[in-house]
Amino acid sequence: MSFTIDNDLQAGLDLLSEGKKVDTALKLINRSARKGTTKGKSYFEVGRIIREGIPGLEADIEESKKFYDIAAAHFSREPRDSMDNREYGDYYYYGLGSEEADKNRALEYYDAAIAEGDALAKQRADEIRGQIEKGDSSSAPTLTPETEAKEENVPVVNEDSTVQAAPVVENINKPVEISDKVIQEEIDSDQILIKALRVLDSNTATDQERLDAIELARIAAEEGSIRANVLLGWLYEGDNHLVAADLDKAKEYYETAIAHGSCSAKFRLGMLYTDKDVPFYDIEKGHDMIIDAAHDGYTFALLYLGDCFRAKVDDVRNLEVSYRYYALAGERGLGMGYHNMAEIDASRQQLDLAAQHEKLATDNGYDPALGYQDPLFYSLHV
Numbered sequence: 001m002s003f004t005i006d007n008d009l010q011a012g013l014d015l016l017s018e019g020k021k022v023d024t025a026l027k028l029i030n031r032s033a034r035k036g037t038t039k040g041k042s043y044f045e046v047g048r049i050i051r052e053g054i055p056g057l058e059a060d061i062e063e064s065k066k067f068y069d070i071a072a073a074h075f076s077r078e079p080r081d082s083m084d085n086r087e088y089g090d091y092y093y094y095g096l097g098s099e100e101a102d103k104n105r106a107l108e109y110y111d112a113a114i115a116e117g118d119a120l121a122k123q124r125a126d127e128i129r130g131q132i133e134k135g136d137s138s139s140a141p142t143l144t145p146e147t148e149a150k151e152e153n154v155p156v157v158n159e160d161s162t163v164q165a166a167p168v169v170e171n172i173n174k175p176v177e178i179s180d181k182v183i184q185e186e187i188d189s190d191q192i193l194i195k196a197l198r199v200l201d202s203n204t205a206t207d208q209e210r211l212d213a214i215e216l217a218r219i220a221a222e223e224g225s226i227r228a229n230v231l232l233g234w235l236y237e238g239d240n241h242l243v244a245a246d247l248d249k250a251k252e253y254y255e256t257a258i259a260h261g262s263c264s265a266k267f268r269l270g271m272l273y274t275d276k277d278v279p280f281y282d283i284e285k286g287h288d289m290i291i292d293a294a295h296d297g298y299t300f301a302l303l304y305l306g307d308c309f310r311a312k313v314d315d316v317r318n319l320e321v322s323y324r325y326y327a328l329a330g331e332r333g334l335g336m337g338y339h340n341m342a343e344i345d346a347s348r349q350q351l352d353l354a355a356q357h358e359k360l361a362t363d364n365g366y367d368p369a370l371g372y373q374d375p376l377f378y379s380l381h382v
Contacts, residue, residue: 003081003082003083003084003116004037004038004081005038005041005083006032006036006037006038006041006042007032007036008028008029008031008032008035008036008042009028009029009032009036009038009041009042009045011025011028012024012025012026012027012028012029012032012045013025013029013045015028016049016054022054022055022056026049026057029042029045029046029049030046033045033046034215039071039074039078040071040072040074040075040078040080040084040087040088041071041083041084041087042071043067043068043070043071043074044067044068044071044087044091046067047064047065047067047068047071047096047097048064050063050064050067051064051068051096064096065096065097065098066097066098066195066199066209066212066213066216067212068091068096068097069097069098069099069192069195069216070212070215070216070219071087071091072088072091072097072099073192073216073219073220073223074219075087075088075091076088077219077222077223080109080112081116082112082113082116082117082118082121083113083118085109085110085112085113085116085118085121086109086110086113086118086120086121086124088109089106089107089108089109089110089113089121089124089125090106090124091106092105092106092109093106093110093124093128098195103128103131103132106124106125106128107125107128107129109121110122110124110125110128111125190220190225190227190228192216192217192219192220192223192225192228193216193217193220193225193227193228193231195213195216196213196214196216196217196220196228197213197217197231198213199212199213199216200213200214200217207241207242210242211242214232214235214242214243217231217232218232221253221256224260226257226260226261226262226265229253229254229256229257229260229262229265230253230254230257230262230264230265230268232249232250232253233250233251233252233253233254233257233265233268233269234250234268235250236249236250236253237250237268237272247272247278247279247280248279248280250269250272251269251272251280253265254266254268254269254272255269263292263293263296263297263298263301264293264298264300266289266290266292266293266296266298266301267289267290267293267294267298267300267301267304269289270285270286270287270288270289270290270292270293270301271286271290271304272286273285273286273289274286274287274290290304290305291305294325297328297332299329299332299333299334299337300329300334302325302326302328302329302332302334302337303325303326303329303334303336303337303340305325306322306323306324306325306326306329306337306340307322307340308322309321309322309325310322310340310344319344322340322344323341323344325337326338326340326341326344327341330357330360330361330364333364333365334364334366334373335360335361335362335363335364335365335366335373335374336361336366336373337361338357338358338360338361338364338366339357339358339361339366339368341357342354342355342357342358342361345357
């Protein structure tokens with residue numbers, strides 16, 4: 001059996017096994033999870049500690065799941081050794097994370113560990129196979145020629161009996177089967193991101209939990225999630241207390257998202273290019289990117305162009321152009337676009353029209369009292 005383990009993780013495990021310096025052990029294991037070379041194993045160990053508890057730390061099964069999920073995300077995207085495969089098998093065998101237990105998937109990873117001589121993986125694989133043979137498995141085994149249904153003696157039915165055709169039953173709740181590998185990979189990466197967003201959007205999450213969620217978002221981005229790249233780009237702009245501003249990193253994440261067709265990343269990076277304080281300031285390039293995002297139908301790009309023309313009050317024709325951009329933004333779900341139209345209506349003494357547009361603004365998530373736009377109403381674009 002061969003596997004590698006980060007030095008900090010090994011040192012932390014050694015201290016825990018000796019029952020010494022528990023605080024130091026936890027710091028070492030946490031550091032290995034953040035900066036180590038075997039992050040899957042490290043996060044798996046953090047999950048185990050929280051799930052089982054140690055002196056001074058009460059067991060919390062629910063809390064442990066997110067760390068097991070991060071471990072599984074690392075296992076899924078990085079080369080695995082025998083220990084990784086065994087722990088990945090444990091993730092599915094015992095249902096340690098947010099996914100349901102799946103003994104067939106567990107077997108897949110246990111067998112990979114067994115091939116490298118992992119005795120513990122063999123013991124658990126034998127347990128599962130024993131359960132399957134007895135018909136005691138939460139997941140059905142994969143159908144093989146040996147387990148295919150055989151012909152049975154069917155009792156003879158009286159030919160005179162009237163038999164009505166059974167109604168066709170559709171599997172309404174059956175999930176859609178995805179055959180395109182690229183689409184499936186994008187779905188999988190966005191599932192990782194969704195787990196991160198649930199924590200980031202939680203009012204009760206601690207900063208440490210949010211930092212763990214950002215780590216999940218990074219994994220999702222590396223797996224190809226466009227939305228994760230946009231999120232990380234926004235975070236590295238620095239308008240938050242979790243991530244230090246790094247505009248070069250923000251640019252890198254936005255460019256990755258743009259390469260995969262993101263118009264929201266195109267708009268945000270375009271706005272950065274127009275900022276004189278950024279190291280890569282290029283106003284012409286920024287304007288071109290914003291206009292491209294508007295051509296793609298991105299609502300905030302349309303709103304921005306409306307604001308630009310509205311600011312040029314020296315030519316009354318600009319106000320009409322501005323009005324059209326606001327209308328395009330509003331039609332795509334941005335209530336703020338309708339609100340700005342209402343302001344222009346009111347300035348023209350078209351009060352009935354202003355009232356209609358203000359109602360559309362509130363219907364599309366804009367609160368004029370707070371000046372707040374509900375993001376659910378304009379998240380139509382990646």
